[in-house]
Amino acid sequence: MNLLGIIAKDIEVIVKGMGDLVTIFLNSYPILFRGLMVTLLLTIASSIFGTIFGIFLSLGKIYGNKLVSRITTLFIALIQGTPLLVQLFVVYYGLPVYGINLSPVWAALISFIINSGAYQAEYLRGSIQSVSSGQLKAGLSIGMSKWQSIFFIILPQALRRVIPAWTNEFIYLLKYTSLAYIITAPELMGEAKIIASRNYEFFKTYLVVAFIYLIVVIIFTQIFNYLEKKFAIPGFEFER
């Protein structure tokens, strides 16, 4: 067989392989789509509530009194210092011991919100501290209270600066939600596992799923890039 023949053979294999992937997708897309919806629900809900939680945590850590600051610091260290999977297990398998029974999706959602909140708090803290202290002073000088200055002056600037970090966090979350399959939440990865165990096409099925994650990640990255530009303060745009 000459070189051309080998290449032709390879191309044939690839084309056939691609065809198999399409076949698997077509055979199972309703289930994959259902799984994707759970994945998106987990990602979007936990990033939104994680953001809100993170704002409170970082404000508590920076501007709270000594007690609040200590508690939030400790909490953030605890969450950042332990694996997400352990946190998932504590919520899903641990809480029932105290009579709190959560469905897999709820358990996953709560774990992700807590976990993401801790990380986002630290991103936001960096961004708050990068807004000059003169801004707070200027707010106070026109008669604002400390918290008015924080909400109307510091946060609007800090939140804009944290968008790039949040883009990363969102993408991480989107992929971390696949861990929820371990506590049997029916998200994309969980559904893929069920499909693969039926058709025995493990390699190809997971490849299809990998493609789906990739496409969703690309779409969301574009959305966040757009938001970043839209909310940029004139004169502070990033020069490309």
Place this chain on the structure above:
Amino acid sequence: MTTNHLLLIENLHKSFDDNKVLNGISFHLDKGETKVIVGPSGTGKSTILNSINMLVRPDEGKIYLENIEITSSKNIHKIRQEIGFVFQDFGLFNHLTAKGNVMIGLTRVKKMKKKEAEEIAMFELERVGLSKFADHYPAQLSGGQKQRVGIARALAMQPKLILFDEPTSALDPELTGEVLNVMKKLAAEGMTMLIVSHEMGFARTVADEIIFMENGEIIEQGPPEKLFTNPDHERTKEFLLKFIDLYYEGV
């Protein structure tokens, strides 16, 4: 205690760690007066202004604004509304337009309606010659324009006095002129102003009185003509002469 002074400062002391910055400062300011504090760097000039606005808490001494002792006031936010502050580094809110910067104190602190606040903001921006730049963000303005927005922001709150903390020391001579002109206009209109500045020419023409301080103490205060031509203290003469030399050098 009752006085006729708009602002009365009595025996102000302040230390940062072991560093004594203010060592018994007393002076007063009447309505419509302009006083300029001059002196070498690091002698506590800015600390006086920060203390009046309670951005720095003095260790000892009392400050009265219209007979109300603000050093022990519980409602410091209310008092700050009545004292404008113009910063050396402008302190404009970067995420707001020039108009937004002037409006925010009116809408958020004075709880004014947006439309009303907008009218006042435009009026004050016109007053500092910047109504054309109302929709520009701070990063799109020159240093002189930024500082004039800072002044408009202070004016909009209708303060009883305005404190200027080296308002032109971050500006080149050309831009300094446009800011000083606005301040001269305010002085002529009867605004009460306390200014920390190194602009001796400006101090000489605009100030009702000049306060010369060094090492946390007031060495001498009086009308500009007296301080510039016939000061009581040798040190005052020495300091002011240096500036006059600088000023007329090469003329």
